[in-house]
Every structure is written in structure tokens, then in C-alpha cells.
Amino acid sequence: MIKTSFDFNEGEVLLINKPYEWTSFDVVKKLKYALKIQKIGHAGTLDPLATGLLILCTGKLTKKIDSYQQQEKEYEGILVLGKTTPSIDLETSFNSETDISHITSQEVVDTAEKFKGSISQIPPQYSAVKVAGERVYKKARKGIQVPIKPRDVFIKAFVITKIELPEVHFKIVCSKGTYIRSLVRDFGATLKTGAYLKALTRTRIGDFSLNQAFQLTDLIGRLKHK
Numbered sequence: 001m002i003k004t005s006f007d008f009n010e011g012e013v014l015l016i017n018k019p020y021e022w023t024s025f026d027v028v029k030k031l032k033y034a035l036k037i038q039k040i041g042h043a044g045t046l047d048p049l050a051t052g053l054l055i056l057c058t059g060k061l062t063k064k065i066d067s068y069q070q071q072e073k074e075y076e077g078i079l080v081l082g083k084t085t086p087s088i089d090l091e092t093s094f095n096s097e098t099d100i101s102h103i104t105s106q107e108v109v110d111t112a113e114k115f116k117g118s119i120s121q122i123p124p125q126y127s128a129v130k131v132a133g134e135r136v137y138k139k140a141r142k143g144i145q146v147p148i149k150p151r152d153v154f155i156k157a158f159v160i161t162k163i164e165l166p167e168v169h170f171k172i173v174c175s176k177g178t179y180i181r182s183l184v185r186d187f188g189a190t191l192k193t194g195a196y197l198k199a200l201t202r203t204r205i206g207d208f209s210l211n212q213a214f215q216l217t218d219l220i221g222r223l224k225h226k
Contacts, residue, residue, distance in 0.1 A: 006223065008037045011061030013068075015213040018046050018054040018202075027054055027216060034220045043068035044205060045128055047181070049089050052202035053210045071206030072156065074173045077199055079184045081108075081166045084194035086140070087126035088181040098193045105163045111190050112158045112170065120150045121182040153178040167198065 006012050018027055024045045032040050043055040043065045052075070055068050082100040085092045123129045125140040129148060136146045154175040162169035172180060181197050188195025203210045 008058040011059035013061055014056040015208055016054045016216055017213040018051055019216060020051050021048050023048050024054055035223055041065050046202060049091060050200040053205055053213055055205055070176050074204035075180055076171050076201050076203055079168050079195050080198050081193045081195050083196055085196045088124050088185045089197040096194055100166055100193045108163055108168055109160050112160050115158050116155050118154050120152055122150045123148050123179050124181045151177055
């Protein structure tokens with residue numbers, strides 16, 4: 001049954017399917033002003049070009065944001081071998097191209113296996129990571145590279161679901177703090193072909209799944225006209 005009654009001040013957990021090209025903050029801002037919610041925040045940022053599950057907490061339940069951020073994440077996506085972009089996705093233009101005619105499906109599957117378990121990764125230059133108090137993507141967009149410390153993350157599953165080279169479809173289950181774009185960058189580097197992320201959807205956070213989520217416009221329309 002779809003929930004239709006909300007008490008935003010007392011506290012609600014809202015599951016939203018983040019629209020393509022929206023930032024996570026755009027979703028927070030839209031709900032805050034459209035539904036006149038005084039206190040609201042999100043648990044886990046999604047890149048603008050990613051879609052999928054975004055957890056928002058309101059009122060007294062904003063205290064639970066950290067606990068939701070700590071939970072396991074699941075993603076489905078498409079990476080493309082043989083080309084790279086500075087942002088590792090389609091936010092920026094292609095800056096290199098490599099022949100992939102020698103790459104086999106077995107090599108792709110074997111490479112995914114190498115990234116399972118505890119790994120160290122460096123977040124993308126085009127990310128919301130803060131260095132010296134500033135988001136690094138702001139400098140990246142000015143062409144300035146910032147040294148970023150590597151972080152340890154855990155990849156529980158990295159499953160190749162379909163191969164139609166140059167496209168590789170995948171499913172990933174991972175810990176908090178994992179950058180899928182970094183994983184794609186390192187995947188391409190391991191194959192010596194380069195790679196970029198064409199599409200990404202977050203399908204699960206802990207026990208919450210995308211099929212439980214509201215479309216943003218549907219939720220706002222339902223609550224404004226009830």
C-alpha cells in the first residue's frame with residue numbers, strides 16, 4: 001500500500017528515485033520548498049548523471065541520516081571501454097580513445113573479479129570530496145588537479161551481467177564511500193583500454209530498494225493536492 005499521510009516535523013523517511021541530471025541537493029531543495037518541510041536532509045549523495053534510490057529524512061528522523069549512510073549500497077550500470085573523460089562519465093568530453101579489438105569477454109569477467117573484497121581507491125577529481133575545505137569538483141571544472149588521498153572500501157560483489165563491447169553492463173554491491181566512477185576508471189586502467197561510466201542507477205541502500213521509491217513529481221503532486 002502506498003503511504004499517503006506524512007508528518008514531516010515528527011519525522012519521515014522518504015525514498016525518492018532521483019531524476020537524471022538532478023543533484024541530491026536539488027531533490028532536497030525541491031521537497032523542502034514544495035512541501036514546506038522545515039528540516040530535511042539526504043543520506044548518501046548521488047552524482048547528477050546517476051539515477052536511483054535517494055533516502056531523505058525529515059524532522060526528528062534527520063538524526064538517523066548517518067546510520068543510513070553507513071549501510072551497504074547496490075548499483076546497476078553500464079561502462080564503456082576504449083574511451084575516457086576527465087569526469088569518468090558524460091559530464092565532460094572525451095579526452096582519449098584506445099583500440100579494444102583485442103579484448104575478450106573472459107578478460108572483462110576476470111578483471112571484475114580483481115576488484116572484489118577490500119580495495120583502495122582514489123575518489124574522482126570531479127567529486128564532492130572536500131580538500132582544504134573546498135569541493136574538489138569546483139577546481140576540476142577550472143582545470144585544476146587536487147591531490148586526493150586514497151580510501152579503503154569493500155566490494156562485496158562485482159557481477160558482469162552483459163557484454164556488448166564496447167559496453168559492459170554490471171551490478172555492484174559495495175560499502176559506504178565507494179565511488180563507482182573510480183571503480184570504472186581503475187577497471188579501464190587494468191585492461192589498458194580506459195573506460196567511462198555511461199549510466200548508473202542505485203537500486204538498494206541497506207533494506208531499502210528502488211522499487212519502494214516515489215517519483216519526485218508524483219510525491220509532490222499527491223501531497224499538494226490531497
